[in-house]
Structures are given as structure tokens and as C-alpha cells.
């Protein structure tokens with residue numbers, strides 16, 4: 159893809175370097191096999207260790223916990239490159255970094271941090287984040303999963319739905335109500351009464367594990383509560399981290415689709431001309447490209463803001479909504495440029511198109527982010 | 542083991558190069574610059590030797606200010622420190638001038654082993670390493686494809702036409718690394734973050750004494766589309782006529 163606005167000039171040598179590493183990793187380790195994994199509904203679990211070695215599972219964590227203390231921009235660039243490969247591998251990394259490492263680091267005790275974070279960053283332990291329930295998606299505050307306090311432990315009952323990494327996780331961060339207040343518990347997945355069932359019949363994120371979690375009288379040690387996490391603000395703060403990465407990831411998926419369409423438009427001949435020479439194809443490509451480079455600049459700006467005092471979750475809602483939507487439109491339009499080949503697994507577009515349907519819905523649906531920004535603009539809550 | 546790895550920053554071979562308006566240099570505006578892939582093999586080999594025998598790896602480059610990026614990527618792979626011999630117009634400089642600067646630096650640092658890439662993918666001259674060795678009066682093995690590094694000597698193999706040459710020699714020595722000797726590691730995020738703390742010593746150098754002047758750069762001629770004369774034995778006379786009279790490639 160061409161760099162009209164010289165975006166690369168906004169990146170330091172180190173930022174370019176980490177983008178290169180992530181891109182090489184995807185080119186070497188994922189791209190040759192992803193269509194098969196996707197078709198078989200397989201998550202490439204052998205890549206977990208490799209990602210850990212590259213530092214991709216503890217990106218923002220302080221060094222003392224096995225992390226790299228990298229900037230939000232580096233985090234974003236890594237997510238972008240991972241999703242250039244597939245949303246599934248990016249989803250895995252989003253969950254581990256933003257939905258498991260982050261809450262433990264932000265809301266956990268020193269003991270919890272020292273124990274869990276180095277293991278998570280090293281990929282020895284896989285985590286998942288259970289907020290959504292079958293009956294409570296956009297409105298998690300209504301959740302039914304409950305914890306009860308006893309002298310030496312809590313008892314957890316309920317279930318979670320659509321949980322990324324659920325069946326391969328060693329540890330689940332489970333959000334549940336304790337005396338009516340939303341709290342978070344570290345639930346080892348070998349706890350008696352815990353079970354996970356993988357949701358296999360899905361047409362999106364097929365190279366990612368999505369599961370239902372069930373808790374039947376799970377006994378959770380007292381020390382496994384994330385003591386500082388109280389109320390809906392806590393899980394939402396984690397989602398802000400993950401959504402930031404998703405906004406970058408979506409750019410990666412969009413770039414993969416645009417590159418495929420550009421190559422195709424240059425080589426496919428109809429009416430004795432490459433189809434890229436037809437005005438209608440050019441309009442599609444220009445539209446995709448224009449939105450993409452705008453989305454990239456917005457994501458860059460929020461990455462910079464994220465390091466300072468002007469950072470605000472509305473900014474993340476803006477880029478998540480904007481970039482995922484542009485990626486989804488990109489995939490559709492790019493698909494049409496490839497004609498029949500657009501639906502073939504020989505090209506990555508249809509896979510991205512299907513993946514982006516999940517990305518459009520999870521981490522706050524497109525509509526919910528519209529309401530968040532609507533409230534930001536008007537001061538009126540329309541939820 | 543004190544190891545120097547001499548590296549060069551080059552245009553990415555995957556990007557299209559454009560000749561600048563002056564007609565004798567490259568337009569750097571849309572150019573992606575990378576650590577020369579053969580130098581990457583040399584850095585990787587240096588790191589493996591360090592992991593096996595101990596010691597430290599120092600990178601040396603002659604290049605403009607932007608060439609620091611190539612040093613950063615070598616440091617992120619795991620090299621310990623770097624020396625930047627900085628000169629604005631070093632990108633296309635004369636091999637002999639580069640070799641002289643490297644030789645001076647190597648002489649001052651007195652490493653046990655100097656590694657370089659077999660060639661740089663931009664100018665492709667393969668001249669700097671042997672010139673450097675000659676200036677220092679050090680033995681050199683070029684295009685190494687197999688190597689066994691021991692504490693006081695190395696067994697090195699280079700490919701030659703129709704066979705292999707085997708060497709065993711004591712340090713200090715210079716070796717240039719060919720593709721296939723190793724698979725360079727990725728620069729990990731940790732490596733990149735740690736590299737920020739690693740020292741790059743910058744010395745401004747003078748490229749005086751250059752004898753090579755680039756007069757003009759031009760693109761290779763565009764291939765003309767082929768022409769199908771016909772099919773089968775019947776068209777052979779016509780084909781011969783065209784080859785003789787139009788293409789003028791046979792008498």
C-alpha cells in the first residue's frame with residue numbers, strides 16, 4: 159500500500175522495527191496456513207509461545223512483570239499487523255494483553271501481579287475475560303452470575319457466553335455480582351464446578367476459540383478477588399484498552415483486503431485492460447484508500463493522546479466505531495473487485511469479511527459506540 | 542570473543558526505486574531502508590558465536606544519519622553496542638573509502654573476529670570486505686556457508702564453482718556470511734526496548750579521497766512485448782526471416 163501522507167514519518171525507528179517484526183511473524187508463521195486453520199475451525203495454539211518470545215503477550219506491562227513497557231502506539235502497530243494476518247490471532251493477543259494482563263495489573267494485589275503477570279506474558283498461562291452472558295450483551299450491568307461470600311472463600315454460580323479463549327484458558331477473569339455490586343474473580347479453569355464448551359458452529363473468527371463458561375458452585379479462594387475492581391467502570395476500563403487495539407487491528411484487516419484488491423486490479427484483464435484501469439474500480443479503490451488513511455491518522459492521534467492527560471474513552475469509541483466500520487466496508491468493496499475469486503479461499507478477503515462481522519459486534523457493538531458518541535455530543539443518554 | 546559486525550543500510554529490494562531529479566542518485570522520499578539482508582546473516586552469526594563462546598558483539602556502519610535505524614535493528618536483535626561512522630553522502634560512496642574507514646575502526650578496536658555480509662543488495666560490488674582485509678593484512682574467507690567457531694580457531698566452508706573450499710584458521714580473521722548459514726532471529730519487542738539503552742557511538746567521518754563518481758543512473762530498458770508469428774513447422778521460414786531482417790539476431 160502506498161503512503162500518500164507519509165504516515166511512516168510519524169513513526170520512530172523502533173516503532174517501524176516492531177511493526178516489521180510483527181509483519182514478518184505473520185508472513186512466516188501465519189499466512190501460509192491460515193486458510194486451512196480457518197476452514198477447520200482451528201486456533202493455532204502453537205503460536206502462543208512464539209508470540210510470547212516476541213514480547214506480544216506482555217506489550218504494555220512493566221518490565222518487573224515480564225513485560226516490555228511499550229507505548230500505546232507500539233501496541234497498536236502490533237495489533238494492526240496481527241490482524242493483517244487474521245482477526246483470530248489478534249483477538250487472542252487483545253484478550254491476553256488488555257482483558258487479562260490489564261485488569262490484574264490495574265486491580266490486582268501485588269501477590270496476584272507477581273504470580274500471574276510473568277506467566278501470562280511468557281505465554282505459560284492463557285487467560286480469558288468473562289463479562290457477556292447469553293441474556294446480557296450490550297447491557298452487562300444486568301448480568302446474573304453471582305458470587306456469595308463465605309468465611310474463607312466465595313462461591314460462584316452462573317454462566318458466560320461468547321468468551322474468547324474460554325476453552326483453552328488456564329485462568330478466567332470472571333465478572334459477577336457480589337451483594338449487588340460488580341466484582342472480578344480470578345478463576346482457575348481447573349476449579350471444580352467450572353466447565354467450558356466451545357462454540358464450534360460459527361462463520362466468523364473461526365481461527366479463534368469462543369466458548370460458553372459455566373460455574374456451578376465454584377469455590378474461589380478469598381485471595382482470588384481483584385480487590386480494587388468495583389462496579390461497571392472496572393470492566394469498561396479494560397474494554398477501553400482492548401477497543402483501542404481493535405481500532406488498530408481493523409486497519410490491518412482493511413490493509414490486507416486493499417492490498418489483495420490492488421494486486422488483483424493490476425493483473426486481472428477484462429475487455430483487454432486491467433480492471434484497475436476502469437473508472438468504477440478506481441472509485442472503489444480510492445474510496446477504500448481515503449477512508450483507510452484517515453482512520454490510520456485518527457488511530458495514531460489517539461495512541462499519542464493515550465499517553466497523556468487528555469485521553470478519554472470517547473476517543474477510543476470513535477476509532478473503534480470508525481475503523482471497524484471502514485474495514486467492514488473495505489472488505490465488502492474489495493471482495494467485489496475480485497469478482498468470483500473474491501469468494502475463494504485463495505484470497506484473504508472473504509475470511510476478513512466474515513471476521514469483521516464479529517469485530518463489528520464485540521467490544522461494544524457499532525450501535526453502542528454510536529450511542530456513546532451521541533451522548534458525548536448531546537449530553538443525552540440514549541441507551 | 543570480541544566480535545565486530547560491519548553492517549550497511551540499503552533500500553528494501555521490495556520497494557520500487559526512483560532515480561532522483563539530479564539523475565545520479567536515488568529519490569529517498571518513498572524509499573524504505575532496511576538492514577542489508579546479508580548483514581542480518583552476519584549479525585545473527587555474531588550473536589550465535591557470542592551465545593556459544595561468550596564475548597560481545599559491536600556493530601559498525603558507515604552511513605548517513607538515517608543509517609542509525611539499521612544499527613537499531615541489529616541492537617534489537619541482541620548486539621551489545623554500535624559505532625556509527627557518520628557521513629551524509631555515504632550511501633553510494635566508493636568501496637575503497639568505506640573499507641579504509643572500517644579498517645581504521647577495526648584496527649583501533651582490535652576485535653578477534655570481524656563479520657560482514659557477503660554483499661550489499663544495493664550496489665552488489667562485494668568489494669568492501671576483501672579491501673578491508675587487505676588494508677589490515679588480515680585473512681578473509683568470503684561467502685561462508687558452513688562454520689564451526691571454536692575458542693581459538695574457526696573451521697569455515699565457502700562454496701566455489703563445482704565444489705567447496707574448507708579453511709581452518711586462527712583469529713583474528715574476517716569472514717563474510719552467505720545466505721543459508723543461519724536463519725536470522727526477529728527483533729523482539731523486548732530486544733527493541735532494551736536496545737534503546739544500548740550505546741551508539743557516533744563519529745563524523747570524512748569521505749575524502751573518493752575516486753568513484755556516479756555520472757548517471759537510468760532504468761533498465763523496458764522489455765518489448767513478444768510477437769507470435771504463427772504455429773507449427775510451416776512458419777519456420779518466416780520466423781527465420783524475421784530473426785534475420787527485423788530482430789537482426791542471426792546472420
Ligand SMILES: Cc1cc2nc3c(=O)[nH]c(=O)nc-3n(C[C@H](O)[C@H](O)[C@H](O)COP(=O)(O)OP(=O)(O)OC[C@H]3O[C@@H](n4cnc5c(N)ncnc54)[C@H](O)[C@@H]3O)c2cc1C
Nearest residue numbers: 287288289290295296320321322516519520521523525541
Ligand atoms: C467472536 C466473539 C467473541 C467474543 N468474545 C468475548 C469475550 O471474550 N468476552 C466477553 O465478555 N464477551 C465477548 N463477546 C461478546 C460481545 O462482547 C457481545 O456479543 C456484544 O457485547 C454484543 O452483545 P450481544 O451479542 O448480546 O448483542 P445484543 O446486546 O443483544 O445486541 C443485539 C443488537 O441490538 C443492538 N442494541 C442493543 N442495545 C441497544 C441499544 N440500547 N440501542 C441501540 N441498539 C442496541 C446491538 O447494537 C446489536 O445490533 C464476543 C462476541 C463474539 C461474537
